[in-house]
Amino acid sequence: MTRNSGKEGRLSALLKELPYDSGTVFWYDSVDSTMDAAFSLEEVEDRSIIVADTQTTGRGRKGRRWYSNEGSLACSVVLTRFDIRVPYSMLASYGVYRAFLKHGGTVALKWINDVLWKNGKKISGVIAEERRGRTVIGIGVNLNNRELSREVEGVATSFLKETGRYLDPQLFLRDMAGELFCILDSTERDGIEAVMGEWEKDSGIRGRYVRVVDGSREYAGRAVGIDRKTGALLLETPAGKIQVFEGSMHYR
């Protein structure tokens, strides 16, 4: 777990270009997971960013592994607060989506917190965890991977594979942090409703027929939108209108 002062210095300088405050940059060569690295920091400023060149045991949602091949971006953003009402991972994946648009990516939002390439393959995943009032948002982006891990080949892709273009990870991090901080500020200032409304519009989810699997439960129906307060998926099913809060969503 060695810190790379050169990369930390460059990213810190890039973050200063943003009209938002950010915390400290920690850039490690290798960690087990940037989530654990973030939680193990004794003192940490709000909006600090922890990046790792490699992760040995990256975590995904629902106890799954997250495989970061060479070229992928693994980072965590620390917030020194937690609000149970805020769907942090959904907000962060919206930030990733908007950062990709800035770099010419043809990406799509998938409820709850995935970003897909236009061909339906996953390009980014986000988790959020809370411990003792600290929120850590973990963001994995397949940026410059020449290859994807065997486990996710076929269902995942990278920016480099799709465009043939190398994307400077530091510039992408700056833009992603900028979008995330903008979204968080707007949520804290004006409430979450406006951001959820934009998410719904940008995702194009209204009217699509979907299936959501949450453990042993399964829901199917027509998506009629996103709850403006919680981010829950609003589904019209044969049994009536329901709200779904968790699960893996698939388009039908």
Ligand code: BTN
């Ligand atoms: C998902 O399952 O889609 C979420 C994946 C989140 C992966 C990122 S990579 C950086 C951070 N550190 C981890 O161990 N996981 C998250």
